[in-house]
Amino acid sequence: MDHFLYKAGILHAEDVALTDIAARVGTPFYVYSTATLTRHFSLFTEALAPLPHLVCFAIKSLSNVAVLKTLGDLGAGMDVVSMGEYLRARAAGVPGERIVFSGVGKTPAEIRTALEGGIRQFNVESEPEMRAISEIALSLGTVAPIAIRVNPDVDAHTHAKIATGKSENKFGIPIAKAIAAYAEAASLPGLKVVGIDVHIGSQLTELAPFEAAFRKVAELTETLRAAGHQITRLDLGGGLGIPYTRSNEAPPLPVEYAAMIKRTLGHLGCEIEIEPGRLISGNSGLLVSEVIYVKNGEGRDFLILDAAMNDLVRPSMYDAHHDIIPVTEAAPGAPTQPFDVVGPVCETGDTFAKQREMPLLASGDLVAFRSAGAYGAVMASEYNSRPLVPEVLVRGDQFAVIRERPTYEEMIARDKLPQWL
Incomplete structure (x- = not known):
C-alpha cells in the first residue's frame, strides 16, 4: 500500500499534486510520502509484537536525514554501514543505543567514531575486524558490544549482485567456523558478545530461504549457549522484497515474515533485531520526470526523459523493473503503444x-517511476556533470524540499585547480 493516487486526474503524493511540486522545484525530482513510510514501519513493529524487538531501518536504502528523523521519531533504530550513515543517523536525533553498525570493511576511524558517539552493537564480519574493534575499544577504556555475522550458505534466490548469504559471498564468517570465532571473541578483553547476526540478501520474494537460515541460527544459538556464551540478541538482517510490478505475485507480508520468526526463533527468548530498508522505503517514493522528446526510430519509438541512469541506476545496474505511469491520468480506453x-x-x-506499453505522451508531459524510494537517490551520481536531483517530503497537504538541487556553479566549484594551472 502507498499514498500515491490519482485525484481529479492528477497523480498526488498524499494530498499534494505532483504537478505543483514540479512547478516549484523542476524535474526530475524524488518525492517521499510520510504516511507510507509510517505505515510500512508500523507493519513490522505490529507484526513482531509481543516478542522483544527493535526494527532498525537500513539507511543504505534511503539516507536523507529528514526521512531518518521521521522514522527515528517513531522509535526506529538504524542499521548503518559507513561513518557517513552513522553521522546521518545521529544528525537525525537517533541515539547511539539504537544504531547497529554493519558492513565488511569498517575502518579504525569508523569504529572509533561509533564507540565515542554510542553504538548498540557492531555486527562483526571477520576475525581481523573483531581484533581491531577490541584493540580500539581498549584504547578508549571501553568495551564494544558485538554480534558475529555468520554466513549460513543459504541461496536467497535473488539477483546475484544482492545475494549475501552463500559461501562464495564476501559477507560474514562461515557458520562452520562460528564456534571458534565466538571462542576468540570471548577471549578478547575489549569485546562483549551479545548476539548472532545473519543477513542472506535483498529483494527476497519467498520465506523459505529465510527459514532455512533462521533454523541454522537457532541451532547455533543453543550450541553457543551450551558453551557458555550469553546470546541475548538475534539480528536477522533485512531483505524482504517488494512488488515492483502490479502483476507480480506479491512477496510475503511482514506479518507472515514475523510469524515465521516466532515459529523458528521465538522459543529462544532473544531480543529480535531486523533491518528492513526496501520494504519501508521502496514504495514510499517516486521519481518524477518530464518528457523531453518523443522520437520515432527505425522499428521502435522512444520516450526521451530528463531523468537518466545517473538519477536512477537500478534498471541499468540490475535490469530492474519500475512501473512508469503518466502524472496526468490517461482516459479510460486511451490508446497505448510500446x-x-x-x-x-x-x-x-x-x-x-524497452518496448514498454505506454499511453501516448508528448513533450512536457510528466511521468512517475513507482517504487523508487529505495536505492534511488542514494545511488545517484553526477555522471555527465548532471546535478543531483532534489528530494521532497510530503506530509498530508504539505511538502518540503529536503535536499536542494545544486546549481551548476556549486557543482563545478568543488573542483580545484592546482597552482600550476
Whole structure:
C-alpha cells in the first residue's frame, strides 16, 4: 500500500499534486510520502509484537536525514554501514543505543567514531575486524558490544549482485567456523558478545530461504549457549522484497515474515533485531520526470526523459523493473503503444524500459517511476556533470524540499585547480 493516487486526474503524493511540486522545484525530482513510510514501519513493529524487538531501518536504502528523523521519531533504530550513515543517523536525533553498525570493511576511524558517539552493537564480519574493534575499544577504556555475522550458505534466490548469504559471498564468517570465532571473541578483553547476526540478501520474494537460515541460527544459538556464551540478541538482517510490478505475485507480508520468526526463533527468548530498508522505503517514493522528446526510430519509438541512469541506476545496474505511469491520468480506453523509455545520458545503457506499453505522451508531459524510494537517490551520481536531483517530503497537504538541487556553479566549484594551472 502507498499514498500515491490519482485525484481529479492528477497523480498526488498524499494530498499534494505532483504537478505543483514540479512547478516549484523542476524535474526530475524524488518525492517521499510520510504516511507510507509510517505505515510500512508500523507493519513490522505490529507484526513482531509481543516478542522483544527493535526494527532498525537500513539507511543504505534511503539516507536523507529528514526521512531518518521521521522514522527515528517513531522509535526506529538504524542499521548503518559507513561513518557517513552513522553521522546521518545521529544528525537525525537517533541515539547511539539504537544504531547497529554493519558492513565488511569498517575502518579504525569508523569504529572509533561509533564507540565515542554510542553504538548498540557492531555486527562483526571477520576475525581481523573483531581484533581491531577490541584493540580500539581498549584504547578508549571501553568495551564494544558485538554480534558475529555468520554466513549460513543459504541461496536467497535473488539477483546475484544482492545475494549475501552463500559461501562464495564476501559477507560474514562461515557458520562452520562460528564456534571458534565466538571462542576468540570471548577471549578478547575489549569485546562483549551479545548476539548472532545473519543477513542472506535483498529483494527476497519467498520465506523459505529465510527459514532455512533462521533454523541454522537457532541451532547455533543453543550450541553457543551450551558453551557458555550469553546470546541475548538475534539480528536477522533485512531483505524482504517488494512488488515492483502490479502483476507480480506479491512477496510475503511482514506479518507472515514475523510469524515465521516466532515459529523458528521465538522459543529462544532473544531480543529480535531486523533491518528492513526496501520494504519501508521502496514504495514510499517516486521519481518524477518530464518528457523531453518523443522520437520515432527505425522499428521502435522512444520516450526521451530528463531523468537518466545517473538519477536512477537500478534498471541499468540490475535490469530492474519500475512501473512508469503518466502524472496526468490517461482516459479510460486511451490508446497505448510500446516505447523504449530512455534518458539523455550518452550511453545505450541509459535505458529505463524497452518496448514498454505506454499511453501516448508528448513533450512536457510528466511521468512517475513507482517504487523508487529505495536505492534511488542514494545511488545517484553526477555522471555527465548532471546535478543531483532534489528530494521532497510530503506530509498530508504539505511538502518540503529536503535536499536542494545544486546549481551548476556549486557543482563545478568543488573542483580545484592546482597552482600550476
